Structures are given as C-alpha cells and as structure tokens.
Amino acid sequence: MSSSDSLGQIMEKPAEFAPSTFAQRGVAVDFTTPLLVQARIRQASGDSVELILPNLAGGRGSYILAWRSLVQYATITMHDHALYEAVMRVERIDPATVRTATLNVAAEGLAGRDAMRRATTLLAEEKEESLLTNFLLVVDLLKLTGISAQELMRGQAGEDTEARMKRAIHQVAGSLAVSPEVLYQRIERLTRSTFSVGLPWAPSPGRLRRLLADLDAFQASVTQWQSRDVSGAGEVGRFAAQVAHHTTTMARLTLAETDILVRNVLSIMRNWDRDSKIVSGQMSRLAWLLDGWSYIVSLWNSVEHEPHERQRDTILDLARHIPVMPKEISEWTASGLDQEARTIQRKWVRLNQDWRTGRNLQELVVRNELLKGAMA
Numbered sequence: 001m002s003s004s005d006s007l008g009q010i011m012e013k014p015a016e017f018a019p020s021t022f023a024q025r026g027v028a029v030d031f032t033t034p035l036l037v038q039a040r041i042r043q044a045s046g047d048s049v050e051l052i053l054p055n056l057a058g059g060r061g062s063y064i065l066a067w068r069s070l071v072q073y074a075t076i077t078m079h080d081h082a083l084y085e086a087v088m089r090v091e092r093i094d095p096a097t098v099r100t101a102t103l104n105v106a107a108e109g110l111a112g113r114d115a116m117r118r119a120t121t122l123l124a125e126e127k128e129e130s131l132l133t134n135f136l137l138v139v140d141l142l143k144l145t146g147i148s149a150q151e152l153m154r155g156q157a158g159e160d161t162e163a164r165m166k167r168a169i170h171q172v173a174g175s176l177a178v179s180p181e182v183l184y185q186r187i188e189r190l191t192r193s194t195f196s197v198g199l200p201w202a203p204s205p206g207r208l209r210r211l212l213a214d215l216d217a218f219q220a221s222v223t224q225w226q227s228r229d230v231s232g233a234g235e236v237g238r239f240a241a242q243v244a245h246h247t248t249t250m251a252r253l254t255l256a257e258t259d260i261l262v263r264n265v266l267s268i269m270r271n272w273d274r275d276s277k278i279v280s281g282q283m284s285r286l287a288w289l290l291d292g293w294s295y296i297v298s299l300w301n302s303v304e305h306e307p308h309e310r311q312r313d314t315i316l317d318l319a320r321h322i323p324v325m326p327k328e329i330s331e332w333t334a335s336g337l338d339q340e341a342r343t344i345q346r347k348w349v350r351l352n353q354d355w356r357t358g359r360n361l362q363e364l365v366v367r368n369e370l371l372k373g374a375m376a
Contacts (some may be wrong), residue, residue, distance in 0.1 A: 019326040022285075026052050027098045028292035028323070029087065031080045032111055036070075038295050038321045043093050079110035095287040096196065126195070129206060133195040136202060137187055137265055142168050144266040176269055186269055186276070193280045196287065200259040209255070211290050211297075212248055218297045219244040221304070225311060233312045236319045243322055244293070250329075251289045258282040292323045 019025040026040030040052040044066075051070060053063040067084055070076075086101035087093065103126075105111075106119035166180075173183040198206020205213070219241045226237030261268065261279060268275040296318050303314045 019324065021326050021328050022288035022291075023094075025324060025326050026050075027093055027095050028295065028321075029083065029098060030102050030106075030295065031077075031083060033074070033077050033080050035074050036076070036080060038292060040292075041087060041093060041098070049088065049093065077110075079105065082108070082110055094284065095291040126207075129198065130191060130195040132202065133199055133206075134187065134191040136199050137190060137194075138165070138169070140201070141172060141187070141265045141269065144264070172269075183269065186272055189276065190265075190268065190279065193276075193283045194262060197255070197258075197283055200263060208251075208286055208290055211294060212251055212255075214297045215244050215248050215290070215293055218293075218300055219248070222300065222315070225308075225315070228308070229312060231312065233315045237315045240296075240315065240319065240322055243325075246325075247289055247293065247323075251286055254282055254286050254289070258286075292321060296321055 024042060026042030028038045029036075029041050031037060031039055036051075036053070041049055042052065044050045048066065050064050051067060053065070071081075083102060083105045086105050087098055090097040090101055103119045103123050106115045107123060109116040169183060170180050173180040176183065178186075194206075196206055197208045198204070222237050222244070223241045226234040226241065229237060258279060261275060261282075268279065299314060299318050299321075303311050306314075
C-alpha cells in the first residue's frame, strides 16, 4: 500500500489549509523523511500537537494529523523520531524554540556528519551572538545614562572591568528606581528577544537579517530564471519570487519599526511593561514571516549551477514549500497574493510526485540531510 493510500485511511478528505494566524500555520520542521520534508507542526488542544502535510494525492487541501497516526503507516528516520520528541519538550512551539530543538538533535549526528558539524557551528555562533548582543545592550545603556566607555574602562584604582561594570549597572538601576537584579533580568530578556535578528549597530548582521539578504538574492535569481523558462514552471517561479519579495518587504517594515525603538535602550528599560512587549512581538512577527524560507533558499542554491531542466524540477519541488500566507497578513497589507497562492499552488504543485513516479526515497533522505548541513 502506498503512503498516499495509507494516509488516505487517516484522513480521506484533506482539509483546505487556510490558516487565520501564523500559529495556526505552524512551524516548518527540518525533517529528513521525504514524506515529512518541511511539514509544519502546530499546537492543538491541550498538550497535543498536529502535523500539517500537503495532500499526497496531488489534490486540494492538506493533511492534518497526529504523529501517532502517521508512524503507523510510514517509515520515519531515527533523526525525525528524535526531532519530534525534542519539539514535544519545548515550552511553546514557535520558530525560535523549534530551531533550537532542531540544531540540538542534528548536533547528535542523527542527520549525518555534515549536518552535525553545521549544527555544532551554528549553536556556537548563536551563543556568541547572544553574548555580543548582551554586551552591546549594556554598553549602550550605560552610554545613554551618561557613563562613557572611557569612564567605564578607567574606573577606580584597583577595580577590575567586571567590578566597574557592576558598579555602573547599580548606578543605572538607581536612576531607573529598580533593583540591579531587575535591570539584569530586563537586559537578559531583551537579549533573548533580539539576538537572532541582531542590533542595528552591531558589527555584523544577525541571522534573520542575513536570511533577508539571502531571500533578496533568491528572488533575483528565480526572477531571472523564470524569465527564460517557457514552461508552466516559469509561472511557479514567478509566484515564488513574488512571495519572496512580499515577505522581505513586510519583514523590512517590521524591522525598521523595531530598530527605531531598540536604538533607545534606556527608554525600553524605563517603559519596560509597554516597550518590551512591542519589541518581543515585532521580533516574533519577523521570525514567523521568515519561517520556512531557509530551506527553500538552500534548495534553490543547491542547483544554482545545474542545467535548466534540473532547476525546473527544483522549482516545482520547492513550490509546495512556499509558506502559505495566513489571513492575519491582511492586517498588514492588501497584496492579493493570498488568492494567487491558492490558485497557482493547486495548479502546479506536484504533491507526492515521488510516490507516484517511484523515485528512490533513500536518495531524497540523503538530499535532505545534505541540505541540513548547508542551512543557516
């Protein structure tokens, strides 16, 4: 019995996937099993979660099912079993927590050596970026309160740098009428909210800022490719480029608003209850907007120098992974892309092609593991 027939027993009539919010859309997960590539996972009722898969029969809608139902009918890699268990242990399901779980599992070597080395490197980089963000926030906060870098470094006779920093923080806390412990907690929380994006004055861009640049390059490359393609895949490429452009436009608007606020750390600390929620919300919105695009960009980059026909197959492959815009996006902009997404994806996305053509699934597992080793 084929995978599509088996899943048909679980959910005979796939549901039209038109999420109202990003949370309902779910987070794309870097599974390596071909059936589950970039499947989305979302919180269901209580502590349970749901998996969202494209309609494997090639028709409309998506399968929404529980993991325990899926594993009865499909062979899942050890990596994916471990990744699912790791995701189930996170406090809440969002792009940040799922990414951390994904890297931790990959670092164990279950997706191959390349993915293990890449995950280890990325985890180390994230730790460094978090420490740098924390340091830059502290220095900027002290500067805004009138404590210069020279004063901080000079300090008092016999006082080391850590002691000088601690004394300066106590001084700032006093001016804000909060305890040093509370101020430290606020700085730490602001660090967690912003380090994946990076501060606007940081010496190098954060991960999500880099992904924005990668998405710009993806859009330009696919736009150029589709202009030379005379098949229906060209229309899919045009749509992919449009969605990428739409995504980066909204992301940059969100980022610009947040950068203005973050540039005044002292104001955030002084108006903590209001401003911290704004910053956290904007950073969360940015992460949700860009969720799923890293895989798409890596997949396209993997065929950058391949023949046009191979690139055409890749365009049709990545089309089913283009993130569906939730209805809440209409609160931000009226682009008309939502309707076009449904029209083109129904027409062109070749869902379950690998099961219908008999393509070697082991080759796809290997490809997915290699992509994990290349993704940021």
